[in-house]
Amino acid sequence: MPKVLMKGNEAIAEAAIRAGCLNYFAYPITPQSEVAEYLSWRMPEVNGVFLQGESEVAVSYMIFGAAGAGVRVFTTSSSPGISLMSEAISYLCGAQLPAVFVNIMRGGPGLGGILPSQADYLQATKGIGHGDCRLLVMAPASVQEAAEMVMTAFPLAEKYRNPVMILGDGLIGQMMEPVEFPDQLKSEASNKDGWATNGMDHRGSTTRNLVKSLFLDAEQLNDNNLILRAKYERMKKEDVRWECWNTEETYDALIVSYGTMSRVCKTAISMLKEEGIEVGLVRPQTLFPFPEQAVRQAAQKEGCRVVLSVEMSMGQMVEDVERCVQGALPVKWYGKCGGDVPTPEEIIDLVKTTLSSL
Amino acid sequence: MQSEVMFAGFGGQGILLIGKILAHAAMEEGFEVAWIPSYGPEMRGGTAYCLVVIGDRPIGSPIIKNPSHLVAMNRPSLEKFAPVIKPGGVILNNMSLISIDSGRADVDELKVLTAELAADVGNAKASNIVALSAFVARSKLVSLDTLKHCIEEEFAKRPKLIPLNLKAMDAGIQAAQ
Structure with missing residues (x-):
């Protein structure tokens, strides 16, 4: 088609x-x-x-x-x-x-x-x-x-x-x-x-199937x-899925971002590259299960100094990112959630300010 | 290589439609495209704009601070977006409703009486197609053949409107010369 x-x-x-x-x-x-x-x-x-x-x-x-x-x-x-x-x-x-x-x-x-x-x-x-x-x-x-x-x-x-x-x-x-x-x-x-x-007829069965979420017996509920x-x-x-982007070579900072926000980050990363600043990106494609290993490994890469969770919220995915990084590096959050999507320019400023503050 | 076109005016002028026709034409020519509407709590007569991004590589950010070009169909749109257009871009100024200039010396400002030209070929409502065609003729983002084909396809379900819109297209192209 x-x-x-x-x-x-x-x-x-x-x-x-x-x-x-x-x-x-x-x-x-x-x-x-x-x-x-x-x-x-x-x-x-x-x-x-x-x-x-x-x-x-x-x-x-x-x-x-x-x-x-x-x-x-x-x-x-x-x-x-x-x-x-x-x-x-x-x-x-x-x-x-x-x-x-x-x-x-x-x-x-x-x-x-x-x-x-x-x-x-x-x-x-x-x-x-x-x-x-x-x-x-x-x-x-x-x-x-x-x-x-x-x-x-x-x-x-x-x-x-x-x-x-x-x-x-x-x-x-x-x-x-x-x-x-x-x-x-x-x-x-x-x-x-x-x-x-x-229906039982088409499967030639005399047993009824039962669909329920009620298990009053403690053991049965625990089993469920x-x-x-x-x-x-x-x-x-x-079934965990993710995309790594610009992570083949070394980078100073790692961004974790998903959905539309990750596309803004990709553009920002391309623009930063022209200025000689390398930033890697892990884009979770499944949020649960979260790509824990991918984020951890990308954060552990030699040279990476900080991990940024960029999301259109007041700091939600950052909790998962922190969990994966396990204190090995500083983890920062950046986001907005009134409806204005952050621009690539904002992400560029964020990366520069963050790197110079470390 | 990537170009971004901001189409802006008020609700009812067919702003989203001409953005879609351009995006469709660019897709037909093999480009990557994205059409991003403003979908805030708008109403007829309120502001309406959409951004069309055309590139030869997968499109990253759909949020663009400085678009390459602007098609401004009313004065508030020109005032709002003209200052942020990249140098060297095309700004289409719909002179039928706008009595000022963009004030930019570093862009190619194309002033078109879209409503009058559309009325001359049959109906002032086709002023959006006049504007789109004039813009495409000047910016050359897609070929005029592809544009014609996509205008025909857009109105395929209302074929009675095709001749009017093709005449409006010709009027727009002439205005750009």
Whole structure:
């Protein structure tokens, strides 16, 4: 298929269909409403289901129902909407159901604003819901990568029987870039007969499958949590993704940054290179699991004097960066979260000021 | 090599649309492109702008402090963005609505009566296409053939509008000469 020029939100919508997901429930919210607008006409074309729920809470339990019945299902929202869905996300984790959630982040807390933000990092990676639940969280930095991550998200959700989140900032949703899709639609992939409440007749079974997150017996609940924990540990081994950039040679400083912010940093790094200042970049593509080893190794490189966590938040990912660097080097945070994305010039100033202050 | 074009005016002038047509044309010519809208709490009659980045390498920052070129469709846009345009760039000044100059001696300022030229070919609403075409003819960021093709594609679902917009394109090209 030739390249097409699409908004990130539209590419996310089309990618889900091409991943074989024909069920979409959602409630509109800026800056991701184009996903719903697109799927309102596109889903009927492929005999899929488009349904606008009466609220994000309702939508999240429609997701629970569809996931429990064993079909591919996803929703999209933005920060306040995701907060409303967080109860059901915890239930999905507890009941081990696969689904995909896309959060195109806007500024917070509260209603905040509608401009780009990365301030839901801690919520997505550590505190998405009550109980010991985790999501596999992927963070795209371009429209093409957003589409690819959505297509990867469904099989990953099924591999782990756990929700997967795509965490993009508002610009990823609103920006248009060329995007290329595979020609073929992927059909429903894995066999879910072992656990899905999809009817007994077709599988010739007399045993009912049960989907639940309630375990009143202490031992059973602990066992369920051990199963979940084992899955989260497996994610760390098998599905951590990152990009290293300008890290082949030595550098004075290392930046850790993701999403749109990482692109601003790349431009700043290229401009600094022209002035003879070398800066490396590690861009986490999965935020949970976090690329711990990649960050640690990049920070340990001979000559590196400081690590900067650059993010559109008041200092969230920096906690993970500090954890990885383990005090070996100073770790600094830089960020903004009103909606103005820092410019390359700001990052250049930051690097120079930081290096001269050491 | 990378060029950035700021398209700015008020809501309803078709600012986002002409930015998209340029981005599409550059993509057709094999460039890397990004189209970045301002999507704040805007309304009809409020400010509207978008930035189109065109490059021969993957595009880094979508946030640009000093764009190469400006298409200013109203006075507040000219006042806001003209001072930050890089030296040597093209500034299209929509003279139909702007009574001042950019005040920049180090840029190529192209003044076009977009609304009058569009009205002459059939409808003043096509002034955005006049502006885009004049800008492309002067900046040569993409070929006029590709631009024509992309204008036709943009209006493919409303074919009645194609002849008007192609006439507006010709008027814009002439204005740039």
